[in-house]
Amino acid sequence: MDAMSTVTTLQSSTDVLFLMLGAVMVFAMHAGFAFLEVGTVRKKNQVNAFVKIITDWSVSTILYFLIGFPLAYGISFLKPAGDIMANQGYDLVHYFFLLCFAACIPAIISGGIAERAKFWPQVAAGAIFAAITYPLFESLIWGKNASLLQDFFKSVGGAEFHDYAGSVVVHSIGGWLALPAVLILGPRMGRYVRTKSHPIPVSNIPFLALGSWILAVGWFGFNVMSAGHLDKISGLVAVNSLMAMIGGVLAALVAGKNDPGFVHNGALAGLIAVCAGSDIMHPLGAFATGCIAAVIFVYGFHIEQEKLRIDDVLGVWPLHGIIGSWGGIAAGIFGLKGLGGMGGVSFVSQLLGSLAAIIFALASSFIVYGVLSKTVGIRLNEDEEFAGADLSIHSIGAYPEEHVR
Template identity: 65%
Template sequence: MLAEQGLSHLIQSLNVLYLLIGAVMILGMHAGFAFLEAGTVRRKNQVNALVKIIVDASVATVAYFLIGYPIAHKVFLLKPAADYLPTQGLELVRFFFLLMFAACISAIVSGGVAERMKFKPYITAGFFLAGIVYPLFEALIWGERFSPEFQSWVKHNFGAPIHDFAGSMVVHALGGIIALPAILLLGPRMGRYVEGKSRPIPISNIPLLALGSWILIIGWFGFNVMSSQNIETISGLVAVNSLMATAGGIIGGTLFGKNDPGFIHNGALAGLVAICAGSDIVNPVGAFVIGLVAAWIFVKAFVYEQEKLKIDDVLGVVPLHGLNGLWGGIAAGIFGQKFLWGVGGVSLLSQIFGALLTTVYGLSAGYILYGTLKAIFGLRLSEEEEFQGSDLSIHHITAYPEERIKF
């Protein structure tokens, strides 16, 4: 009896620790987003990349605390500190953990709209993304608000609930798809397409890009594993599937991207985006294939988007997070099947429906949000500001103030 009481208190303590480790690892991923972008943009926009992500995460904290979490999970967090003590603040760390997902949406968009967007509308969008846009969708798939009814409706019609263990669709595809209207409403950077011809703009710093990628890879194990949200449901399968998809993505990036460091380091992320949804139900070999295909999708779609469609998506977030998020959702419906050594209990139809739903919701939300902000503030820096770089024009400093020589 005493032992049982002791055990149940210990498990509660461990759940706080478990969610905290996950939350802090994903908080770290935001540093990853920041350095990935800083390394990919030109030197004159590195500061802006770093600042956007860290300020974003803070604004998202406020928005999700006050509005987003109550929307999705039906729990208001404004109450005296003492009320949290009996459960050791478990609800609060759950908020922290889920907030970190919410904050990813704007961090994903950031990479697409880099080097030319105004700061204020960018940050304002971040507030609404974490406060309303994401939580509504989260409420539908995962949350306590609409999810129970909606998922049982999906199950009834398509054979199983939409399965998205760690957010291939709910987080990554949504973020990547929301970015598309933002990118189109902004238009390409000056000089990116001249008289209909593509003129790729060289990136600045591959070690910084690699640093960002590595930080994201490491943090992603918190993103995926701790998505079980309970220490007693931790699964080594999730961890190793994440690893196998990363390996598949890196090897795919090497092969399809012809040894290019950008494709290799982003290939890892492509694999990780795609494995989120099914990491708890696919086989490690399936996970490897999912990652390999994700790298192929990223390489091909990135080139097609930039060169054929002439969409100036600086970090390639639409293919990286958008398309690969959708691929991950669908792949869970394929490789999760028992005959492919998956755990089963998933329906390909439901997954395709989920992917369509994410696409429609993301495109609509993105157009409404960034369209409104464009009408109110304007989205784009002036030509002079863009030429000067967002570092000087927004932050009044360059990334390397001591330098005389500019590159």
């Protein structure tokens, strides 16, 4: 009996370590979000990007602990410490891991609304999304209420909606939540003047590239550690993530005509798209998924910015929203046995699940940002925007010595 107890404890401990390492890798991705935004925005808004990301992370941490995780999974930590240490504290580290997913939502939105959004209203919006909006959808796909929606998908499409690591649950939700915020805010000053588009150049290609690299490395924790337990780890998930990433890079290199911004975002496009089906696709299917995702981003970004005139600074709607939706659908294509996949997935269910996320996110975001816009306001005034969010909100620039006289 002692030997059996020791084995059980050891297994629980390895699962805790496995998931904790994954959580740390995904936590590190938030540095990637920060540097990606800092490299894209103008120098006068770089401090704001850093402070937004770490503040949103901190607020998400406490609210997902108290509200979001219990809402999604029915597990509360409002009890003595000894009572939440079952299985070496697995539920606690599982919360940590899934918090890193939940906190991606405000981090994604941050890139779309950059350079002209008020600070505290956006923190409030991110808090609502991390505490309530995201966990509600999470509960319907992965959590305690999954049967409510999954039974419907299965009855209509013949299989449950499959989203292994969050193409739809995380990225699509984040990107489609960002769209109403960007629309309500309107474009930055000088971005569109009368009938002409005036693209605003990025400030720092090395920072942008660093952000992409940090995100890409952390993504292997995002995808591989979604197994949740060491004995369920899959080498297929790791290689599919790799193949989708390099598919995204190469396709963006061609479609984007060597543009470094497209190349580094192409890597992210591939990784976003493969999350849903990374456990069931053949590596060549994952490569194709990543290639298509990058092409969607390159042309989608151009259509968004120049045809629709939507000033989404980092292109988070096409990158996370549209490509996240593509990832959900792609799992229903390249996950099929006829295309070398593992099977057990339905194109119809994948399409329905992806559409459900779009509707849910758009409705939620229009409500939240609509109310904030009509009450406290969500945009800096013209003088504040002209001076830059760094000085207007934080009273210091990215290079303080430049302001010393």
